[in-house]
Amino acid sequence: AQKITQTQPGMFVQEKEAVTLDCTYDTSDPSYGLFWYKQPSSGEMIFLIYQGSYDQQNATEGRYSLNFQKARKSANLVISASQLGDSAMYFCAMKGNFGNEKLTFGTGTRLTIIP
């Protein structure tokens, strides 16, 4: 079984500061993928970044980077130079191999950017 743990229910960060959202995971699959999604107050789920378990380098997408530490089973999201529009719920998720392709989500972290 796969499990995602997000221990920060809510975070407040000053605008333009960097923020790290924590995510740890557990799985018995030898190969898996890790994801972060953003859910603004409007409700849609927006894909941010993906990291494969065998990828050698940490994934980056613009201001988003994924700090992947396989031995610690952690996949933290780092947002650099935060903006007011970054205020949203953030979900960490993982996906296994063939036959286990569903996304398993964590409980989410509500990020609020303070002007």
Added chain:
Amino acid sequence: DSGVTQTPKHLITATGQRVTLRCSPRSGDLSVYWYQQSLDQGLQFLIHYYNGEERAKGNILERFSAQQFPDLHSELNLSSLELGDSALYFCASSGRGRGANVLTFGAGSRLTVL
């Protein structure tokens, strides 16, 4: 616009009724997933279809059923509705190769059961 289309966006109905939620995946995507998001349960996987075939089933109630049609659109049927079925229902699709890894979500269908 994510390319995944869900209808209706909002739906209000009464207990005991039946509703159908519709999803059109992104062009070329063969996989369709359904998720339920409620305040107390979070994001729960319901079911996954690949090219018309059921691939995996999650926490889907017996009162719920789904199918994927030959044109790849999918429908989620919810029957004998209860107050606890009130939730945001998401459809997501994924493609082939590396595209198979990333699920693209629709805007969701918000169901309110009164």
